[in-house]
Amino acid sequence: MKNNKRKVIFDCDPGLDDALALLLALASDNLDILAVTTIAGNTTIENTTQNALDLLYFYGRSDIPVSRGNANPLLGNFSMGAHVHGKRGIGSVELKSSPAQEHSLRAHDLIRKLLMESDEKITIIATGPLTNIALAITLYPEIIEKIELISMMGGSLNVGNIGAATEANAGNDPEATHIILSCGVPIAMFGLHLTYTTQIYPKDMDRIESIGGTFAKTIADFNRFHFQFYKNELGFKGDPSHDSCAVAYLINPDIFTMEEYNVVMDLDGKYSRGQTIVDLYNVTQRKPNVLFGMKSNREAFVELVYDSVLKLSYKLSK
Ligand code: BDR
Numbered sequence: 001m002k003n004n005k006r007k008v009i010f011d012c013d014p015g016l017d018d019a020l021a022l023l024l025a026l027a028s029d030n031l032d033i034l035a036v037t038t039i040a041g042n043t044t045i046e047n048t049t050q051n052a053l054d055l056l057y058f059y060g061r062s063d064i065p066v067s068r069g070n071a072n073p074l075l076g077n078f079s080m081g082a083h084v085h086g087k088r089g090i091g092s093v094e095l096k097s098s099p100a101q102e103h104s105l106r107a108h109d110l111i112r113k114l115l116m117e118s119d120e121k122i123t124i125i126a127t128g129p130l131t132n133i134a135l136a137i138t139l140y141p142e143i144i145e146k147i148e149l150i151s152m153m154g155g156s157l158n159v160g161n162i163g164a165a166t167e168a169n170a171g172n173d174p175e176a177t178h179i180i181l182s183c184g185v186p187i188a189m190f191g192l193h194l195t196y197t198t199q200i201y202p203k204d205m206d207r208i209e210s211i212g213g214t215f216a217k218t219i220a221d222f223n224r225f226h227f228q229f230y231k232n233e234l235g236f237k238g239d240p241s242h243d244s245c246a247v248a249y250l251i252n253p254d255i256f257t258m259e260e261y262n263v264v265m266d267l268d269g270k271y272s273r274g275q276t277i278v279d280l281y282n283v284t285q286r287k288p289n290v291l292f293g294m295k296s297n298r299e300a301f302v303e304l305v306y307d308s309v310l311k312l313s314y315k316l317s318k
């Protein structure tokens, strides 16, 4: 029987904030996750793939296929994030090893297969570097018209984390980001300027833990570990939940203020390679290609996170 849920492929590099984003997607009644595809980024491809398998097992959804993506960007190497996400990519949490095995198809091939076999368009959530999706689009351009939307965490208006104004997902594979931005697919983009202000405060983490049980505590611990870097190194008062923004938008778009802009990737700059250039005043007269997240309602976002943990925690306890 056909369901009315939005069909989704979740491309990610888990990653502590990817882990929370995945939880949000799984807890939602609006989203039907067809597959999780992995990319290196926060940590190696071996780690992100095993983490995806183990997270799905932990979330009670090891039926969802996990497909391994690229170990490297289209050019060069990734700048990885052990200083934020810990050595294995999910902080200090020890998850049980999933009995499931990764899918036999590589990410770009599974993306193509799912899109071409589907009689409705599919949304791609992208919370890591865009390499797999760019490869799929380049190798199989026929998939472009089958993509409903790419909801991505990446890029930035004015701040960076791997360069002065260069964000990690977009800037770790500038060529891939360029391919996505110029291929004509509808894009909703949640950049670092927005995710830096979409914070889960320590009191929110305590409230999540107070749901009770190891499930809720583990999620609070994901946030606490991720928060440490931002607190100690950047002086933040809460944990910026980058990747969850790209999912929360699909569940409750009202959380975000979105505006249409033309966004391009700087491929050449000495100091700006990997930066997204957002034409706020349409100076270039280029057509808008991105629905761009400008700000978020932090309280509403945190409520969604809390409700999602509560819901999944309750479901798993039954
Ligand atoms: C992005 O980079 C990764 O560290 C996070 O998981 C997020 O996707 C933030 O720049």
Ligand code: CA
Pocket (backbone or CB within 6 Å): 012, 013, 014, 015, 017, 018, 042, 127, 128, 243
């Ligand atoms: Ca990520």
